[in-house]
Amino acid sequence: MFSQVGKLIYQNEAVAQTADFTMGIEIEMDRIDSQGNLSQEPYPSSIGDEKTNPWMTNDFLEVMSETVTPAADYALEAMHYLYALNTTLRNALAPGELLWPLSMPPRLPKDKTKLVLAKMGPKKEAYLKEWAKRHGYAAGTPCGVHINLSIKPYIVKLVQANQPDRFPTERDAKNYLYTVVAQGFVRYRWLLTYLFGASPLAEANYLTPQQHVKHPMRSMRQSSYGFGTKFRGDFTDLDRYVARIEEGVKEGILTSDYEFHGPVRFKGNSELKKLQKEGIQYVELRMLDLDPTTAVGVKTVTLRFIRLLASYFIMHPAMTISEVDEVLKQADECNRVVAEEDPREVTQYQSTALALIKRLSQYANQIQLGPEYTEILDELEDRILNPLLTPSAQLLNYVEDGSLTKYALQRAKRYQEAALENLHPFHGFEGGKIYSTAELKEALTNLK
Template sequence: MFSKIGQLIFDNEAVAKTSDFTMGLEIEMHRIDDAGDLSQEPYPAAICDEATNPWITTDFLETMSEIVTPPATYALDAMHYLYGINNILRTSLAPGELLWPLSIPPKLPKDTSHIRLAQWGPEKEAYLKEWARRHRFAEGTPCGAHINLSIDQHLIDLVLENFPERFKNELEAKNYLYEILAQGFMRYRWLITYLFGASPIAEKNYFENDFKLEHPVRSIRQSSLGFGTKFAGDYTSVQAYVDRIQQGVKDKILIKDYEFHGSVRFKGNPVLSELPKTGAEYIELRMLDLDPSSSVGIRTDTLRFIRLLASYLIMTPALKPNEVNRVLENADRMNEEVTSEDPRSICKYQNKARALIKSLERYANRIQLGPEYQEILDDLEDRVENPLTMPSARLLNYVKDDSLEEYALRRARHYQRAAQESIIKFEGFEDRQYTAAELKEALFPGNWDPDLRRS
């Protein structure tokens, strides 16, 4: 089951470190009015400036609020941050404003010229205008949940120390581990779409020229009809990844290097060309739809599954370099097929999904993970066997007149009332920026219960 690196980690009793990822979350949600239209209100004044607030910003549109949590050692810490910052945003909204809980935006006007793009300063605003000119406007509007994962330094040191003939320095060892993580998540992106896709239909004017889907699907957002630029990355290595993006800019396929919105991104040095020299510091996973059953757009069990899958990918044999592009091109095709399936139907890749979940079960048993992980895998196995339990299929129970607006507004109002009644209060963004440590202390005075943090 284990690769040579995985066996080394297992023999050194360091398996726990493979799931001790430092984790950060980025959750996008549109601000809407009580009628379900994009809000006409400006960025909330109580939380200062979207260009300078590091924890609550915007993405593409002025209405597309993005919550960014500080890095956290445990999944529950990240969720604590997310709930706290989400509450700050909700209680800072203008009267009557709500947060739309679905990935695909609310109904859009036919004339989008009056909708304000994000106010990021002249350079970024010029980029957004050019992006909107090149693309169908609605393609910039889907929202999602992004997960940032950073590998524990102990693993990097262990690999470097025990494979000196393979890795000359820490940079090579670190980049390799991030490369196999990125390749693995891209390889199994289709499974994540299958299990967590939650955008089966689109609201009015998302599509142009009276285009209509033939039937509901598993995920519009994760399909070719979803977000933005259709530009494939090269995950063979960090260097190949950077080279591909830079060539895309040179060929004028991409406006800027930060236009690359692959489902996985290597992150670290803000200057992309320097990334291979300084090394990846984390990967950003961008393949999750918002989960409307949660006020914050993602559930703790989903984070646990992602951590389990990441641990499995580090411990098991990776793709050979000459196989990466071929395998990931096929994985992209599989994902496109999965996105476009009717969510009430049996997936074409049901047997592959069964086999992978069984492999994860064996892995979880081998490394003696807690019963909560077995429960998660049992639930996901049930989804595979019973399509009607999939998130997109469940959402179809609430469709009225080809719309989820009534359901989304009901959930949005419920979450807004709960936030306003919450005991988490915070005042201060209008005065200054807060560091991660200051934000933690302001939101959660004292220490969090350590018994709750093991996740």
């Protein structure tokens, strides 16, 4: 059953455009040496300055490389940009350097203070030092995939123009649509964790001597042992989202508003007050582990599934304001449970997962998305029925002496060799050139 907004979009034959999000991808990967230790090499000079190059930078650690694609209209286009930038990074690495393909970091030094934080300028470095002091160095080391989704302007204009009493401005309509999408992804994050979780264990020295893990997990990165602060955001609406983060800073739970690392973030202006005034420009989804079976950390089928979910959330009834916080609080706990389940076991939420996949299949057929989506949903249904088909369960086949290092190194070397064999890698960052979005898209599109 479509919501009022969904019916409006359907009646105007614009449903397909709800899945045509503009998409950007951010991928974090650690630089390592040929033995599987964190690299001691400096930031690669041929890809510019890490402090000024927005497309190729560092995150928590100096060796945690972050590749950021320009926004793309289609999943395949986004993947083209990602492959080009990933190859660029690999070609810039020092001889013997590799990219670790797993979300959980390689073995860490026993003395974590030897880890070098990202050299991103005085303000960012001060923030990182304070964060590490509060949460520990290890907690900042897991890597992942971030997907940025921007709704097509036509949908926003259509909704506002046809419901001006409910949405007086396009800003109001846009904030509503993004809020519904955010709520949906937070509510069903556990399904993504089940389907795509790929971090079953931690390598040496990540866990403290006091931490005891009884069995492998679907996603240690998303578990209570995983990344960062466990501060809950408020996704009721933009005003309450901002107020909640400001409250966290005021209470000292967060060192700054930048520290909010929820599974979804509203994005636009980097200053919260200006974001509140100007409105949401896109949402950032932060719940995916790296997929080690591909050189770039994420597959096209995953991006298509994300698009389908987002479209489904837009078209169907949202939660009432009074129930949002409690439902999403329960969803966070549900995600923790799924993340910490043994990946070889059937999830306790299997029946709900199957029901949701069924709904998505019906929706995909209703709006005539095409056979590729049927294939994707059939494959994901198989993963729900047979947990041994999930990424984390598959990774357990390669564990030796409690470690995935041998497997990760084999993958890393294979991907590195393929990148170095590329006949036309992108060298445009040499000399410190800074590209606008349009310039970089044109340069990457013209690669032969």
